[in-house]
Amino acid sequence: MAERGARLLVADDNKVNRLLLARSLTLQGHQVASAENGRIALEMLRGGGFDLLLLDMEMPEMDGFQVLEQLAADTALRDVPVIVTSSLEGITHVVRCIELGADDYLHKPVNPVLLKARIGSSLEKKRLRDQQKALVERFATSAVAADLQQGGFALGGRRVQATVMFCDIRGFTGIVESQGPEETIELLNTWYTLMFEAITSQGGVVNQMIGDGLMAIFGAPLPVADPPLAAVRAALDMIEMIGLLNAERAAEGKTALAIGIGIATGEVIAGYTGTQERATYTCVGDTVNLAARLEAHTKQAGRGILMDAATQAALDGRVRTEALGDVELKGKAKPVAVHAVTAG
Amino acid sequence: MPDPIDRTIFGELQDSAGADFVVELVGTFFEEAPRMIADLRSALAAGDGERFRRAAHSLKTNAHTFGATVLGAQARGLELGGLPSDASGIDALQSLYDSAAAALQELTRG
Numbered sequence: 361m362a363e364r365g366a367r368l369l370v371a372d373d374n375k376v377n378r379l380l381l382a383r384s385l386t387l388q389g390h391q392v393a394s395a396e397n398g399r400i401a402l403e404m405l406r407g408g409g410f411d412l413l414l415l416d417m418e419m420p421e422m423d424g425f426q427v428l429e430q431l432a433a434d435t436a437l438r439d440v441p442v443i444v445t446s447s448l449e450g451i452t453h454v455v456r457c458i459e460l461g462a463d464d465y466l467h468k469p470v471n472p473v474l475l476k477a478r479i480g481s482s483l484e485k486k487r488l489r490d491q492q493k494a495l496v497e498r499f500a501t502s503a504v505a506a507d508l509q510q511g512g513f514a515l516g517g518r519r520v521q522a523t524v525m526f527c528d529i530r531g532f533t534g535i536v537e538s539q540g541p542e543e544t545i546e547l548l549n550t551w552y553t554l555m556f557e558a559i560t561s562q563g564g565v566v567n568q569m570i571g572d573g574l575m576a577i578f579g580a581p582l583p584v585a586d587p588p589l590a591a592v593r594a595a596l597d598m599i600e601m602i603g604l605l606n607a608e609r610a611a612e613g614k615t616a617l618a619i620g621i622g623i624a625t626g627e628v629i630a631g632y633t634g635t636q637e638r639a640t641y642t643c644v645g646d647t648v649n650l651a652a653r654l655e656a657h658t659k660q661a662g663r664g665i666l667m668d669a670a671t672q673a674a675l676d677g678r679v680r681t682e683a684l685g686d687v688e689l690k691g692k693a694k695p696v697a698v699h700a701v702t703a704g
Numbered sequence: 705m706p707d708p709i710d711r712t713i714f715g716e717l718q719d720s721a722g723a724d725f726v727v728e729l730v731g732t733f734f735e736e737a738p739r740m741i742a743d744l745r746s747a748l749a750a751g752d753g754e755r756f757r758r759a760a761h762s763l764k765t766n767a768h769t770f771g772a773t774v775l776g777a778q779a780r781g782l783e784l785g786g787l788p789s790d791a792s793g794i795d796a797l798q799s800l801y802d803s804a805a806a807a808l809q810e811l812t813r814g
Contacts, residue, residue, distance in 0.1 A: 373762075374736075374762050374765060374766065375732055375735075375736055376729060376732050376733050376736060376765075376766045376769060377765060377766070377769070379728075379729055379732060380721060380729060380769060383721050383722075383725050383729075384720065384721060387720075387721070387722075418758060418761060418762075447761065447764065447765045447768070448761075449784070468765050468768070468769070469765065469768050469769040472720040472721075
């Protein structure tokens with residue numbers, strides 16, 4: 361039933377062709393809109409809501425080849441299936457259309473039976489692609505999903521400059537023991553929802569969830585304008601959200617949550633690790649270890665947010681911080697300069 | 705002289721799109737085709753080969769839609785032949801269009 365009731369756009373400068381195609385498609389149960397050149401077609405597609413484009417090649421203002429090029433370059437539109445309907449002669453035109461991303465090529469005058477079959481198959485392919493996209497987005501973050509859709513999947517790393525954040529819930533074991541399992545999972549889900557919101561709205565990517573903790577990256581896989589500032593702002597939002605959550609919990613007579621956040625900036629090796637069947641986007645390197653150690657240190661320091669010197673320097677005074685001096689951290693040969701965000 | 709309209713193709717068009725709709729579509733073709741032929745003439749006068757080819761291409765496509773195969777073949781010749789040295793090909797096209805139009809008129813008369 362995938363081919364029933366789709367929204368289709370017909371782009372053709374020739375009125376007879378346009379009317380006839382629209383008629384055939386309407387008789388097949390679709391909703392049809394038409395555009396008389398490529399420029400108008402693109403505008404309509406950008407307006408959203410179309411499941412498929414039927415594209416003529418020879419049009420004034422912007423021809424079909426140009427439309428295909430623009431669609432391929434547009435992440436929002438690149439997945440809209442395109443069936444080329446043309447009477448241009450020569451196989452080279454067909455090849456060029458397919459190379460530019462067209463799904464199919466139908467010669468004019470278009471045979472209605474063939475048209476129906478091709479549209480059904482294109483819409484079905486699109487449905488599968490959409491399903492796959494939704495699945496990827498559920499198990500990765502939208503930034504990783506976008507990176508995958510743009511670059512495809514390949515195991516292997518690259519060096520990137522990024523800011524890494526670790527965060528976990530303080531004293532979570534005690535909370536788990538004081539309540540039922542359903543309540544614990546519900547609390548974790550609420551907590552993750554709030555943390556994800558704070559992190560992704562600053563352009564960060566949560567790439568690991570480990571029990572009551574998470575790891576996030578700012579600056580990879582997609583670039584962020586100012587990763588250290590974005591990470592610290594996200595951390596401040598996270599603390600604020602925990603404050604709101606605690607106000608609710610207090611009203612219900614429940615114990616308050618406390619979180620610790622460690623942030624470090626520097627070079628990391630980022631990429632997909634795992635096997636071809638199951639892989640995850642992650643970052644490794646000294647910067648990652650340092651962020652994890654800083655997070656662990658928040659408890660002793662009695663501070664919510666700790667960062668390394670590189671992050672603090674990059675803030676350039678835009679967030680108030682306080683130097684805590686050099687601290688011996690586990691796994692670090694030399695003491696490390698630690699800074700805390702000044703509360704308030 | 706062969707039938708200007710291939711009845712089989714025209715019949716298939718009526719079956720798939722609906723006879724009433726085909727009446728409207730023929731009406732649209734009668735509005736558009738003379739413009740395309742005029743376009744051929746002005747493109748020839750201006751020495752604009754690309755515009756000439758496009759107009760011939762459009763006419764070819766529409767002719768084949770209605771089963772006007774002889775007209776379509778003449779338009780195809782113009783499309784692929786480059787800018788001609790004189791208007792004789794267009795004149796021939798015009799007379800083929802006239803007979804195709806007369807036959808279409810006959811076929812769509814309610």
